[in-house]
Structures are given as structure tokens and as C-alpha cells.
Amino acid sequence: MSGDFKLEKNGNANGKIFNGLNGHQPDLDKKAFQENFEPTPLHAAILTYLGYAIITVFGFIRDLMRKYHIEKLHAATEDPEMKDFVPLYASFESFYTRNMYNRIQDVFNRPVCSVPGATIDIVERKFSNSGWTSEYTGKVLKNVINLGSYNYLGFAENEGTCTEAAIVTAKKYGAGVCSSRQEIGNQDIHMKLEQTMADYLDVEACIIFGMGYATNSTNIPCLVDKSCLILSDGLNHASLVLGCRLSGATIRVFKHNDMEDLERKLSDGVVYGQPRTHRPWKKILIIVEGVYSMEGSIVNLPGVLALKKKYKAYLYLDEAHSIGALGDHGRGVTEYFGIHASEVDIMMGTFTKSFGAAGGYIAGNRALVEHLRAHSHSACYATSMSPPVCQQILTSLSIISGTEEGRNRIKQLAKNSKTFRQGLKKIGYIVYGNDDSPVVPTMIYLPCKIGAYGREMLQRGFAVVVVGFPATPIVESRVRFCMSAALTDEQIEKALKAAEDVARVLKLDYSADKSLSC
Template sequence: MPGSPLPTSPIAFNMSSPTSSIFKKRSTSTLTHKTAASYLSALSEADARRASLRANAPPPIGTPALSMSSSITAESEDSVLREDNVDALEYPARPPTSEQVFTTVHSEYGHCTNDDYRFKSEYVPEEPLKHIATPGPYYIMFTTYISYLILIVIGHIRDFFGKRFRPKAYRHLMEQNGYAPLNSDWDSFYTRRLKQRMDDCFGQPITGVAGRTTILLDRYSTDYNDTQTILDSRTRALNISSYNYLGFAQSKGGCADAVEESIRRYGVTSAGTRLMGGSSDLHATTEALVARFVGQEDSLISSMGFATNSAIIPALVGKGCLVISDELNHASIRFGVRLSGANVRMFKHNDMKELESVLRESISQGQPKTHRPWKKILVIVEGLFSMEGTFVDLPRVVELKKKYKFALWVDEAHSIGAVGPNGRGVADFFHINPREIDILMGTFTKSFGAAGGYVAASKTVIDRLRLRAYLGPYAEAMAPPVLVQIVASMASIMGIANPILPANNSPARLSITDAPDVHPGPAPQSLLPSWLTLDPSLASGIEGRTRLRRIAFNSRYLRAGLTKLGFITYGHSMSPVVPLLLFNPGKMIVFHRMMREWRTPIITVVVTYPACDLMTARVRFCVSAAHTKEDIDEVLRACEVIGDVLDLKHGLPLKERWDIDTVCEKAVELARL
């Protein structure tokens, strides 16, 4: 019966239990603040009352319960936009029946059994890939320029008078004893005078699992964000900002059990570099499985995703080589190219005509001054651009590769595991043989819920990188628990095939070269640790396929819903990264705080310079398979209200927009458009 406990599940959902009775009574609040100014005024008054209460309150005896929102306290009357709706975060909207068994915690991975909320992630040829930035109205752009101008002018005036009337406070910016100042450039000014004003939007500390929900450590500042004071209270919020694309960032489940077992067997560190005593059988197993997963001959893993680009690119190219890079490539790629000493040319984001033009000119002219042929030409692109939510036009890039004979590096940090019908990244998404790409790079920090990165290529290239890249001799080897998390989550996506024995039926395990190379296919049992046992739903690949289809539905639904409500969004419809344009710097602060103070608190990430252009400030939603359809509904409802308050709806004309109730009712229709 609905509402009955689940005797076979590790977590019983008895909604009539004494514990759940706490969540029955809810105080409701309505949005009475129709402007941002009135909202901020009310919020400041609430903060002042809270600070006064905390100053006069006795010290806490113990740590508050982390499973409850901080709004379930005596301070709940100070909430401006929050309705204490914790049920949606702790328990599913529809109680499970006695036949439904969930092995995950709802707050970490949302329970959803509706097969309508599933979609297949693959490229539709009719959908354009070239990024076309949608500008805001003229008055929005004008006021944004004026806002930055006012902030910059006032900041320079304060610095001018401050250095003369408060020299001690500005000593770190002025010359000291003949030494030049180390932090007096534009970045220092931007950090002090612009970013610091909105620092409560960045670096929000959390505790617990960064899953479907997360727990915020409440904080406040009395010195204009120069310092932040962490409070004793906690707030559980809907997490729409983490890179937990497939929901594997869990504290319970088959992957977490495997990690616990690895700690008992291997400890918590390798205590060395790969070439100096830090390599183990788990490293070889992980590299073999990664190569099979992405469809390459061999792979090399790194303990840090950023270092994978910055340390390996210099091992491939150097003086006399040419790197052609997309203008929106990640900072780690730019840093690696600078370290290499190679010449670099850039082309407009995803503009294949300009890429071909740069190729023709570079090949015909050769190296500067000498005009000798280039030693190597390496084109570097990202599979999924993390700030724009756009896919690389991989079919066209591969065509150009065959025509101009250059080497191709594809950074799949945000696409591997998250896109494609089999979760194998952009090559799978476009149905392109991965062997046509020279080097595939990716990270484990997103879809696999782990840490580090990898490069996969031919065995000849990987053997060279093991010695010439800085990672082997200098970087700490990846820790065993992280390796097992990668293996378990990757095997869950692939599914595990029956073990294959040699022809003589000996019990010896097979190496990667002995097992048949089928891509995309299941993981051979011979490539996994002999002691690793996964739950049947994970080993069969059913759970992995479900997660892939859930994130595809959530991505399409959120983007289409925001578009129908009238917002300007960037990116492809299948991208789990959904940027929503805010433009004005002041709106970044208010949007973040209003989402955090919503009836169901929502934690978001706002982005501005230097991560994106100064005039295209945005909030970046990161969708996960852990989110339910109800979670996306709540995000859309919050955006609907806040978008009206902050004047953010500059996309579709008014007559073409849908109301929020229609958007939520027609979610499946929107996702399948």
C-alpha cells in the first residue's frame, strides 16, 4: 500500500512514523516583495534580527541535526522567501509502494520510477551546433555597462584616497622598502572592489554529501565580505550546482561499499609517484578499464584533472609545433599550451569555417620568420564547453582532420559519462569511432563521483607520456579508494560481461589484449579486481542506463522550461550544463540569495569574469541524474518568480511564452520536442 515501509530496503519510508511527524506542520510564506529593493531591505532586517538573537543566545550544547533545514528553528519567522518545505528534500513526493525497493537515500539520489521521465542522449542532425550568443535588450546592456563603470570609478576613488589617508590599510598595495608590490594589478582591483561585494555567492561551504541535496554551513559577514563568520546552524538545500552528473556522489550504495572494502585492503594512499613505488595493480586495472570505456588502446590516469591538461600537453608539443585552440577552451588547456612553448592560434568558438581558414593559412605559411613546415599541428577542443553548454562540432572537425592531417585532442571533462546513449562522451553522442580522435582527455570528478583525470590514445603515445609527462615522476599517484570508485562507477555504466576463460580453461585471468575488443560494450570480468562484487542492478548495467536516461530528460526539460518561461539560455538541448543569462552584476547577488532563501532552498553557482566575459554574467545550473522531475519543477518555479522580480525574461516574446503550470504539466512534451 502507498506509504507502507519497505521491508527489503535499507531505508524504510514510513511517512506516519514519529520522526516524519516533525515535517507535517509547515509554516507557509507568500512572496510579498515585488521588487528587488524591497526584498533586500526585508532580508537585511531579517539578518539583523538573526545576528541579534545569536549574540544574546547561550552557546549551543551540541551540533544541530544535519538532516533538518536551519529554518526549522525559532528563527523561521525571519525567512523572507522560504517556505519550510523539507519534505521535498528528505522524502519523495510520492511515497513508494510496497513493491518498490530503493537502495539509495532520497536526499542523495532522488527516487523516480516513472519511465516517462527518461530520454536518450544522442545527436539529432537537424539541431545546430554553432554557438550563437543571444544579446540582451539595449537597456539591459547599457545599465550593465553603467553598473560596472560606477563600481570601477568608485573603487579607484577609494583606492586613491585610501592610500593617502589610510596608508597602513593599503601597505600591501604600495612599494615597501624598495620592493615592487606583488598584488597591485587589475586582478587585485577586481577582487577587492568588485568580486568582494558578492563574495557570499562564491565559496559557499557545505558539509555532507554533494548529492541531490547538500547541507550549507550558514554564514554572515559584518565587514562587507572581508571575512565570513560560520554559524552553528545548517540548511539543507537542493543542489543544482555540483558536477554530480550521474549521481554517483553517494555515501550509500554499491560503489560506496566497494570503496569501503578497498580501504580495508589497500589503505587510503599509494604514498609515492607512479614511477617511484606508488603504482599498484589498481592503477593498471583502472587504466585498462578506462581505455576500454572510451574505446582507445591504452590510457594514463592522473590524480588531478587540471594537471592532466597542463602537464601532458607540454609532453606532446613544444618549440616548432603549432596548437590551434578554441577561444573558449578551459584555463588548464591554455596553461598547458603556454608551458609547452608551442605557437598558438585561436579560432572563434565552434566556428568551423574559421578553423579551416586558420588551418589553411598556418599550413601554407609555416613557422614564423623561417617559414619551415610545422613539426606538429595539434587542434584542441572541448567536447562540452562548461561555461556555454555547447558541444563541439565533432563531425566537421573529424572531416577537417582527414583533409589537413593534424592531430586532434578532445577534452571531455564535462561530457564523458554524461552524454551519449552509452555514456561514452561526444564520440558516442555523435556516433563517431573514437579511434578517429588521436587523444581523448577526461576527468573523473564529474560523472564518476571521484577525482583525477585521464588521457587515452594509442599505446605508442601513452608509453611516451608515462615517461615524458610530469605526472609519472613527480605527481602523487591516485589513492586506492578513488581508483575503486572510478572502477565501480564505470563498470556500472558499462555493465559487466560474464568472465571469459582462455581456451585451455585455466583459471588464469585475462589481460586487456586477450579479451575481445567490443566498443561500446560491457566490461569483461577479467578487467575488474577479483574481490569486487557489485549489486546485480549495477553489474547488469540497468542502473547505469537508467541514470543516463534520467540526466538526458532532466537536461532537456530544464532548458526547454526556462526557454518557454522567457529566459535567455545558452547551449545545446542535451547539455547537462544550463547557463541562464543575468548580465547585471547586482542581479547575480540578488538571484543567488533569493534562490537560497526560496521555500525549498536552492544552491546555485553564479559566474562572471574571469570565467566568462564581463558582460555575460550568468547562473550555471548543473543538472544531475539524481534530480527528480519535481526538483526541476521547483527550480523552474523559483526562476519564474525571481525572473519577474529581477527583470530577467528577455528571450521569447510575451505571446510565445508559457505559464509555469503549463510548463510543469507538459514536461514530457517539452523534453521530446
């Protein structure tokens, strides 16, 4: 059924929100595509491969010791009765988890016992058995500066306008709906949020979901099937990848933000059609993100739209990290480039970042939304979004779109992002991504430095997220800073000073354009 569904062009292009933007051509030389992707230094690459080689050798030795019960195995294993069948864990990822992941990334999963604002309280956790087991010491680290969460506009608060409105809503509706939208879980506040979001984006309709991840993974299969072709950016989020696989469509991956590679695959798709039969594809769907959460890069939206129109394809845009964070009014990457939202066939986004809430949405023309409302598993079977969460989104959205406070938050986020990114570059870090992106990935490379970086920053009073394989390529481990409008100039300055100290300790001044002398 999904393969027969036709996406109609949204005619709602009256420009009531985008007045002054329609027809505006962004300065592409300054806007995007001049992203920072400095090549990995040769010595760092050699040491990284050497480090993983040593860890791998010792991993095999330890696996052998575990086999003969010389060392205790803490990983999950199959029942003895199943040992002659296919093992539950039989991949390199399992080997990596047993012998590397829990050791080099031992700063994960430290419980936070406060609102995830500019500062957080973290429960101290002591790890043992090479990271497999842990215990809580009872000590709480107070007022740790938060450089890792997606609280882009600072709405993750436990006081203020949003919180007060959410409390009132909780008293009226309760905390949970206890039913799906298709049964008795469709409340007036859900419909109000959908209409408000559609008006904000200036599209015909919108549908909301209780989980951002499921917004992608359960809705893409409603739009394409085995007779369709998906062209997916090589750095798309796991939720998009899962949704593509569940759809049964043929998936071809193009190089990240590479318009030449995308056009080559579009051309092949049009010329050669489906495998074996060579019949034309029923639909060709291009899937990209606005801001890429692990690279900090911004999609080449004008280039993608030009190719979409040329080859009569459809475009699915994931604005999870760009809605609220980009554009003068926070309307995402479309506003950032001066492009009306009606140019994009499927507008997807989440409320878990800039709005300080939970859930996701898909917006576009009314035919699209009504199709999803009838066929999406998330719409039919998942429990409705909690009313206080709806109110949190509505209140934050009203602040973003119509008040001086909202504009100031957007400006502060942009200022913090640029200041922090430029400060890291001056220190000598290799920093990836676009200068306007609130996601600031900084390269670590060596596996032994992943956990060490997180610990060193925590000792200096900063909570950061360190990331390694399999979330990144095996030689591109990094720390991913996420900026927030809630961070003050003083906190940004302190964070840069701490980052400089840690760079000296761990020798992280990899950049060829560095000014730091270790």
C-alpha cells in the same frame, strides 16, 4: 623531445563497443550546432556597462580613501620595504577584486558539510567588510537542493554499491599511496582502471592521473614544443590554456565552434609555416572540448575531424564534461555523433564529474600512452591516485557500461537537462548552449544581480553557482545550472518555480521569446 614525438594512428577500430555506430551518420540538423546564443538585449547591455562604470568610479574613490587611510584596506598588499619595486598586484583584475568581486559574488565559498548529492547541507556564512571577511554563524542549512555541482550521473553518494566497494578497497589498500607511479605507487588497481577505461572507450591504452586540471596542464607540454602550432578553441578551459602556454608552442585561438575560422588558421599554418623561418610546423595540434563548461555548447566534432584530416593535423579532445554525460552508453561526444574514438588522436577526460570521483585520464594508441608514462610530470612526480577513488571509478564505470541502472541514469540526466532548459526558456530567461548539454547557463548580465540571484535562490532552498568576470566576459555574467540524474522530477519542478519567482523579483525575463510577464 616532445616536438620529435610522432603520434601514430590507432589501429584499434574493430568496433567491438561501437557496433551499430560505425558508418552511422548523425542528424546534424537536430544534434548540434543549433545552440542557443540569443544576442544580449540592448537595454541589458547598456545597464550592464553603466553598472560597471559606476562601480569602477566608486572603486577609484575608495582606492584613494585607502591610500590616505580614510578607509581600511583588506586586500593583500606588498611589504613596505617592497613599495619601490614592482607591485605584487598591478592589474585590472586586482582592482576588480578589491572593489567588485567580493561584493557582487558574496555567495561563493559557503562550506558544504554533506555528500554533494541531489541535496546538500550548507554552513551559513556571514560576510562583512564588503565581502573581504566572513564568519560562520553555526547554523547549517539542511537539504538544500543542489543545482550547481558536476554530479551528472548521481554517483556522489555516501551509501550504495560504489560507496561499499570503496570502503572495502580502503581497508585493503589504505586511503593514500604515498608515492608516485614511477616509484612504489603503482598498484594493481591502477593498472586495472587503466585497462578498464581503455576497453570502455575501445582504444589501445589509457593512463590515469590523480588530478583532472593537471591532466591537461602537465601533459600538453609533453606533446608539443616551440616548433609546433596549437589551434585552441576560444572558450577552452583554463587548464588547457595553461598547458598550451607551458608547452612553449605557438598558440592561435579560433572562434568558438567556428569551422570557417579554424580552417582559415589551419590553412595559414600550413601555407606560411613558422614565423620568420617559414619552415613547416613539426606538428599542428587542434584542442577542443566535448561540452564547454561555461557555455553549455557541444563541439562540432564532425567538422573538426574533417578539417584535421584535410590538413594532416592532430586532435586533442577534452571530454571532462561529456564523458558519462553524452551518448547512449555515456561514452561522450564521440558516441553522441556516432564516431569511433580511434578517430581522435588524444582522448582526455576527468573522473570528477560523471563518475563522482577525482582525477583524469588520457587515452589513445599505445605509443602515445607510453610516451606520457615516461615523460609526463604528473606520471613521474605526482602522488598516485588514491585506491578508494580508483574503486569508485571502477564501480561506477561498471554500472554505466553494463547495467540497466546505468542506462536509466543516462536517460534521466538527458530528461532533466531538456526539461529544465525548456522550462527556463518558457519563463523568459536567455539560456545558452545545446539542448542535450547537462550544463545550462542562464544569463544575468547586470553585476548587481549576480550575488542577489544566488542569495534569492538559497533563500528558496536551492544552491546555485553564479559566475561573473573574469570567468566570463565582463558583460555576460550568468548563473550556471548543472543537471544531475539524482534530481527527481519533483525537484526539477520546484527549481523551475523558484527560478520563476526570482526572475520576477530581479527582472530577468530578458528573452525576446519570453512568456513571463514581470
